[in-house]
Amino acid sequence: MSGVRRAVGWIRWYVREVSGESVYDRYVAHTRSHDPDAEVMSRREFERRRTDEREADPRKGFRCC
Secondary structure: OHHHHHHHHHHHHHHHHHHOOHHHHHHHHHHHHHOOOOOOOOHHHHHHHHHHHHHHOHHHOOOOO
């Protein structure tokens, strides 16, 4: 049973990494570790800023033109 749990945990981790879902969690952990009193963006704000930054720089491969 522990092997199945470990496999499911690994699959969950992999999907979160590939889809970018874990990026927000890393952002929150980084922000809180550097300044515990700093305001953390909401997930919606974070994703909006992330999308805007990708669209602004075509070298990041988000858009073709």
